[in-house]
Amino acid sequence: MNNINIFSEIGKLKKVMLHRPGRELNNLIPELMDELLFDEIPYLKEAQKEHDYFSKVLRDNHIEVVYLEDLVAEIIKDRNIKEELIEEYILENSIDIEKEKSLLRQYLASFEDEKELVLKLMEGTRREEIKNTSKNSLCELVSSNLKFITKPMPNLYFIRDPFTFVGNHVSLNKMWSKTRNRETLFGKYILKYHRDFKDVNLLYNRNYRHSIEGGDILVLSKDLICIGISQRTNPKAIEEFCKNLFNINSSFKTVLAFVLPKKREFMHLDTVFTMIDKDLFTIHSTIEKNITVYSISSNNGELKVNTEKGFLENILGQYLKKDNVKLIPCGGSSKVDAAREQWSDGSNTLAIAPREVIVYDRNTATNRELEENGVKLHIIKSGELSRGRGGPRCMSMPIIREEI
Incomplete structure (x- = not known):
């Protein structure tokens, strides 16, 4: 079959x-x-x-x-595929601030367990999870009032x-x-x-x-x-x-x-x-x-x-x-x-x-x-x-x- x-x-x-x-x-x-x-x-x-x-x-x-999450976790054991997925995920979420993109990229790449990373991508990232101490531009000041850097997929x-x-x-x-x-x-x-x-x-x-x-x-x-x-x-x-x-x-x-x-x-x-x-x-x-x-x-x-x-x-x-x-x-x-x-x-x-x-x-x-x-x-x-x-x-x- x-x-x-x-x-x-x-x-x-x-x-x-x-x-x-x-x-x-x-x-x-x-x-x-x-x-x-x-x-x-x-x-x-x-x-x-x-x-x-x-x-x-x-x-x-x-x-x-x-399970969907397990299938995706299997394939991102390949580091190149993992990096490719993170990059496309960031692009899909339409993040306008370059500094936030960079901080999010670092945060997601820090997940060593593949399934936990997949679940995090699905969960979304609250703004409080990523520390961004300096807010200088208008976009940074406005976005700091928002609750999520990436929204969940419920x-x-x-x-x-x-x-x-x-x-x-x-x-x-x-x-x-x-x-x-x-x-x-x-x-x-x-x-x-x-x-x-x-x-x-x-x-x-x-x-x-x-x-x-x-x-x-x-x-x-x-x-x-x-x-x-x-x-x-x-x-x-x-x-x-x-x-x-x-x-x-x-x-x-x-x-x-x-x-x-x-x-x-x-x-x-x-x-x-x-x-x-x-x-x-x-x-x-x-x-x-x-x-x-x-x-x-x-x-x-x-x-x-x-x-x-x-x-x-x-x-x-x-x-x-x-x-x-x-x-x-x-x-x-x-x-x-x-x-x-x-x-x-x-x-x-x-x-x-x-x-x-x-x-x-x-x-x-x-x-x-x-x-x-x-x-x-x-x-x-x-x-x-x-x-x-x-x-x-x-x-x-x-x-x-x-x-x-």
Whole structure:
């Protein structure tokens, strides 16, 4: 089996990448919440307990778990790569004061333990950590009132978004917000230097102009991918992705593009739609009734785009070659439950095998609907993890699934 093998959302999961929430959550402060895309501040100790249990559920089901921070730490044992990463990290953080750049460079280079350095890059650097005694210029005097030299990356435990494995390839995504695009730097170095990933074909790159995020990319079969046109994924990025996908002679024949409302609660396709089995999906009722779907395919090297007509389950059935596709509504039949549980990612399931998923405990109405449809549930606590507005699928990056 290839080092990367993702040809469905539901094939038995064999290997997955996670990021354990770290001290970056302790650097999330109210004045930065809008910029860093958080509505609440999770409590780190409990978030780590919940995440560790999530990891345990995966391991208990014979799934190999690797951590982003460990993969990056492996490659920066090479001193040249370590120095290269530090330099690019400083550049990504747009530090204007040369003296601060120099002091930060020295501070980061002083970390002898590679994993501690990676965690520090993710955590951000408080201004109080670096002593800069003389402040002479206007920039130095003004910046001395700021709390951080480099800001934290608290969204990193939603590892699905910065890069996405598709088939035997990868999309190194351009994130919608500048603050999150820094996260893709770790993906860049893994894909450039790590022995398991360095020869993979890129379907997209972080330096492209238009944004695309992993929460909007769902691989339904060897033939079919779905991508959300969302608040965070631009249709021009989807076209570029499709051109690269079809040009590498992959097995994929069609991309279905779903138009989503440009609202925070519908930020990605996987917040309203995930795959449970070959013919079974979760869905949010607002999307089911109002969605527009475009099909994209290759026609003699050019993209062919059509508007799909009819009900979503029929469109999915046509491309998946299934007669009775069923959509399970988030929150069941109640509009109140649907709105509340969609906010806490009731639709965001992670399939570890066909009809077997990991879900949050708090989404009781949706979980009941899933069980009534014969779905095996692995229920994890979500009091703190859910404060970041992401569910089990968001927190995981499958690397290898069995083909179905």
